[in-house]
Amino acid sequence: MKLNLEDASYLIHIAFDEDVKEGDITTQNIVPIDRSTTATMQAKEAGIIAGLEVAKEVFKYQNDEVIFYPMVEDGQWVDKGEVIATITGPYGVLLTSERIALNFLQRMSGIATETHKYVKGTEGTKAKILDTRKTLPAYRSLDKYAVYAGGGTNHRFGLFDMVMIKDNHIKMAGSITKAVNQVRCHIPNSIKIEVETTNFGEVQEAVAAEVDIIMLDNMDNNLTRKCVEFVNGRAKVEASGNMTVDRIESVAKTGVDFISVGAITHSVKALDISMNIID
């Protein structure tokens, strides 16, 4: 997945609007406009870095001649104290942009770092860690990019790009089969269909309806394994529901194709990063 720089630019624009508006009245009245300097961004704790291009855009927002030189790449593990990037440009621009850049970078790196913990739990299996729609409003593409940087796989982007038939839809339509048929004749030929199931019977019905992906909602590992065996490649299988780092390995070993995790985006601990003027 590529970073959607347009979405990022949009948020950056709002960020400067809300934080700086008419100007950083402290810096602009103290720091000479022609004074340049160099700073480093440093990890104050270990983790996966994500969002370097966003940070770069932030520093270039006020002055396109700022040089943001990344020392690592998105998706890379850094140790505590490691220098992530150096930034050279007008002293005032660096001071004014610092907090906005860190606000983005710390969240995105926090997501990548947490995702990475789940991905490690799937090693040796074919299971991939999926994100969910529990992202922060306006941050869908940045959050998903951070998951990707942490080694995760992206699920559908939203409600528009894939059919996901859930309990309420099934109840409304009468059955999984009816729900699938109702949708199929109205959608473009590019759209996949996923169905949420809660028991073995529903899995059987979903396979018969020729859906593309079957989600197993909150099933235990035994039932999950049974379903995987039954499906036997006729659709992809996704495990979902209250995943924790501790559970992940055992779920992955059931043979599912995907495990989706909401917490990696809805409760984010910022990775501790700081900027220091070195000159």
Place this chain on the structure above:
Amino acid sequence: MKLNLEDASYLIHIAFDEDVKEGDITTQNIVPIDRSTTATMQAKEAGIIAGLEVAKEVFKYQNDEVIFYPMVEDGQWVDKGEVIATITGPYGVLLTSERIALNFLQRMSGIATETHKYVKGTEGTKAKILDTRKTLPAYRSLDKYAVYAGGGTNHRFGLFDMVMIKDNHIKMAGSITKAVNQVRCHIPNSIKIEVETTNFGEVQEAVAAEVDIIMLDNMDNNLTRKCVEFVNGRAKVEASGNMTVDRIESVAKTGVDFISVGAITHSVKALDISMNIID
């Protein structure tokens, strides 16, 4: 502080744009457009609620006739299982809007709940908990509102509405006195000046420069107490730096006016809330 509904509306607009775009292709092809229902929002863990008006706007975004009826008010404590609000309207609108509403409400309530823990630590003192600029880009006003709902006091909104002279500014100007004077002649008469200090000498200089607020950066409680006594009401005093819930009581007892806490907004654990169709 009033919720800035315009900022919220903006994020809501983006949220629907990124999540729904051309439409919720599952729901719109299954749920009859004229089918109505009622749902509840329920706390799945205890905490302070914030963001009910935002949630209401979300549900009304697609159809202004949806009725969102709050059972509690922003800033109020709810127990696990408590119903927060009921929502009545088109079934499809409720399904499509559910996740966006929860994504907002869970973050805002998470911030309010965490703020509340710090505020409790200041009881019996005059110290107020302040937020910082470590908010999520584009969420400045929502994050600050959630802090306010949790009992906190808002600090400056951004770089534009108050002067905050920090270490780099002081180094650049030559001294606190010089920095203050350089700024003073260029700003409107409505702007306050705060200075960040790291030792007693700087506090003395700040008082002499007649600044409005003095920030004590990472000082221990003894030094803090000494500074507060010295200032003696000639300026407001703010303690800052690596605050935790455990430390807060002892800091508050030093007599400072304000304690600022970055973590309440930069690392947010979503409060667990769910929506259930009850009909």
Place this chain on the structure above:
Amino acid sequence: MKLNLEDASYLIHIAFDEDVKEGDITTQNIVPIDRSTTATMQAKEAGIIAGLEVAKEVFKYQNDEVIFYPMVEDGQWVDKGEVIATITGPYGVLLTSERIALNFLQRMSGIATETHKYVKGTEGTKAKILDTRKTLPAYRSLDKYAVYAGGGTNHRFGLFDMVMIKDNHIKMAGSITKAVNQVRCHIPNSIKIEVETTNFGEVQEAVAAEVDIIMLDNMDNNLTRKCVEFVNGRAKVEASGNMTVDRIESVAKTGVDFISVGAITHSVKALDISMNIID
């Protein structure tokens, strides 16, 4: 497929901006502002109607109290002389909006009518008529809706929602297999993959690469039939290239799932429709 009213509203806004700007200086200086009237929209030739909701939005753009009452539905065949809708509202609003409404309605109905001719050619087969990306810039969603109204099936919306590997991509990657593999690890699990093929060998390779859809580019009916038999349900098959109404029946009978036609959107003959003040 639902009409994307937001996209339509956008174009309507531009349409009024370019056509009316500061005002219809003829009508506003002659027609009393409180004078109401009723008009009909009438087909001056037979065809399929599409775009009634767009026309309605146009008439309501200047005054939300205009009543647009459709006598037929989108997708319905009308004969020459048939009344399509009646409109009641301020006389001046009707005069000012007439041309914009017709400009939309005549194009959309023109597309639907032409699509319908192709769809009739597929009767008795499973083949569906697909649109292409040869739509007018800014009209993607309206053009696709009109195709749908004419009985067609929508292909991918654009370059972002489905992988379509064409000749240049294959050349660049080295082979179909390599191209498919390069893409697969970077895309969300919701995305389908289609490959363009020009001979039997490529079709074999595409099947082996487990793609979702295989496009047969400019193949004759014999080769098409051979490919369809070989694929045998392991992927969907799409015929493409210089389709005309005359050819469509024979192509449909080869057993392909889809036939895509560019001309239905890139060269549109407006359906003749007029508005008449009846009062």
Place this chain on the structure above:
Amino acid sequence: MKLNLEDASYLIHIAFDEDVKEGDITTQNIVPIDRSTTATMQAKEAGIIAGLEVAKEVFKYQNDEVIFYPMVEDGQWVDKGEVIATITGPYGVLLTSERIALNFLQRMSGIATETHKYVKGTEGTKAKILDTRKTLPAYRSLDKYAVYAGGGTNHRFGLFDMVMIKDNHIKMAGSITKAVNQVRCHIPNSIKIEVETTNFGEVQEAVAAEVDIIMLDNMDNNLTRKCVEFVNGRAKVEASGNMTVDRIESVAKTGVDFISVGAITHSVKALDISMNIID
């Protein structure tokens, strides 16, 4: 008439938004970002080219360093097979932009080519071919530019920049004279007045009212000739109504100043043009 690049840029922006959005997921995952190439645009049928600057803007939209080198000028006739332009730049940018560029260029060249057929019919007379308001919503300025490139003359831009008194206005005001007087006192001194007439008496009245242009609506050539003679230079005369290429010469010879033709913009056959990677 100059091409309104701002309007074009706007449509280009929407075009990329609807077609590419987060990215061309096929090309970006296969074509190396630093790989460059050269392509040609070639006419696959003869006609008048219009829209080269728009095509250039499209190719430069994603990367300003793309070199678009036109081999002909707007308004120039090209033969089948003739190279219209060469384009050099990043391979991926060329692939992603190709269809959008062609979608614009083919419509605009289609309009210019059709206009040219009408203009040829007026050779040897003073009659000029005018466009109408039957343009595609949001394409007013591009459609009009294409008419101009094909040798036509532009009529008023919309309802705001010239008074055009039609049958309904006359009925409402009571007479042509009353309608003209009602309008005249409310408009700036820069605005011309045209009146639509359907018989000789109305033409006489329009001349008496000192209007700037008189439109003869659906009159036959004899009546047209009589009106032209009567007006005798006291106003400009425009023939209008169901013009075809076949009729144009005889209408032009009646001595009218203008002939307006709706079909050149409301029913456009795309000129066949293709892009080929040559390297």
Place this chain on the structure above:
Amino acid sequence: MKLNLEDASYLIHIAFDEDVKEGDITTQNIVPIDRSTTATMQAKEAGIIAGLEVAKEVFKYQNDEVIFYPMVEDGQWVDKGEVIATITGPYGVLLTSERIALNFLQRMSGIATETHKYVKGTEGTKAKILDTRKTLPAYRSLDKYAVYAGGGTNHRFGLFDMVMIKDNHIKMAGSITKAVNQVRCHIPNSIKIEVETTNFGEVQEAVAAEVDIIMLDNMDNNLTRKCVEFVNGRAKVEASGNMTVDRIESVAKTGVDFISVGAITHSVKALDISMNIID
């Protein structure tokens, strides 16, 4: 001329954004949200009122239920102390909107009042007072509307809707005749041509070139009279240059059709108006 409410709405939106932003922090924290009141707008000096609809929009901006009841109409003379309008609605909305409404109304009424003085000087002649392009950026349509309300006639809106050939254009083209011819073949048939002249010879040349309007730049009354006689209705004549209220009568009597005055819009004295809460 109709007031362009869209332009006004735009400025009103900016006005609230710059003045109120997150809120009127005084009023919103003191005045109960459900408290209503009534106020009057009163002229504190005599003059012509213009901009009542703008003021109404301002008061309705925050709350559509505010009732703005005008006691006079735009273009009407009011005496000192006369009540112009009453406003009823939420107390807080009235307080917050007061200054913005007055800022608009006082400027527009100031323009209308000054225009009126010039118009009175033309009584008994056919001369009309024209505005110029010396309006405040972003206020073109409001300023022109105020001139119209004061009894003036609007000149061209801008550089786009009428040709105005000035000294530099003539020098560049070589002569008035050449300048007119160069322009004529590139413009729509709806556009008028005006030429600026500084001596009798240029007036003769302009008449020969069949322009629509001839501007006499800074000519004295004798020369003006001579030019008017020479033109003799073959074009309209406009006097221009350093007009004052004192000069206007003598200029009007020369027989010119138009007199243009820059000062009525470039140097505006606000008409003194106040709002008073009466309840």
Place this chain on the structure above:
Amino acid sequence: MKLNLEDASYLIHIAFDEDVKEGDITTQNIVPIDRSTTATMQAKEAGIIAGLEVAKEVFKYQNDEVIFYPMVEDGQWVDKGEVIATITGPYGVLLTSERIALNFLQRMSGIATETHKYVKGTEGTKAKILDTRKTLPAYRSLDKYAVYAGGGTNHRFGLFDMVMIKDNHIKMAGSITKAVNQVRCHIPNSIKIEVETTNFGEVQEAVAAEVDIIMLDNMDNNLTRKCVEFVNGRAKVEASGNMTVDRIESVAKTGVDFISVGAITHSVKALDISMNIID
């Protein structure tokens, strides 16, 4: 105060949109696109210049390669006939941009010049001239910048950045003390509080309420002096109400900190400036 170039850019964008739209149809059809020239801007009367950067932005709006070379600085006094700036660039761009540039520069210089007259009246005292909210809608930041350039001091920007308790607020709250307390608990710690007073008792109450600034509304000089002495540095004091250049010296000598003047922005006489092509 720094010029807010973003606000200026916005107005410049609207200015070109309203004045030029599709193009300066005179200039673009006469002046060759590759013809360059040089012009000067000259003061036709003496005054303070303000807005040079805005004028520069205007000239660069259509072509970034225009060179605008200022001969003076904002805030500097110029004599009649003095050259303010030279501009070199495409001849057509200079002609098209001239009026917009002058419209900005003449207003801003007019404000600065008038402000300067008031500032001169305060020489030898500590009193500073303040602006008010009586600025033109959408011009708040430009008007305030011009006041600053003329030697004035800026008051609060709007209703959002400082509390200003006026007569109606006091009446609503019950007393100054109550009003201050009601506000204080809801605002960020960065906001100052000002109270409007009309007699000595209110000044006493305001001091007791520990407000930051006390405004004396329409008090005579004796009462003003008495209030200043009573306040004695416990708050800043602002004199307000019907200030004229003649009164200013005597008011300044009462010892107030600030004198606010509405007329410098609500009734602006443009400074006479012209542009001349010199080549």
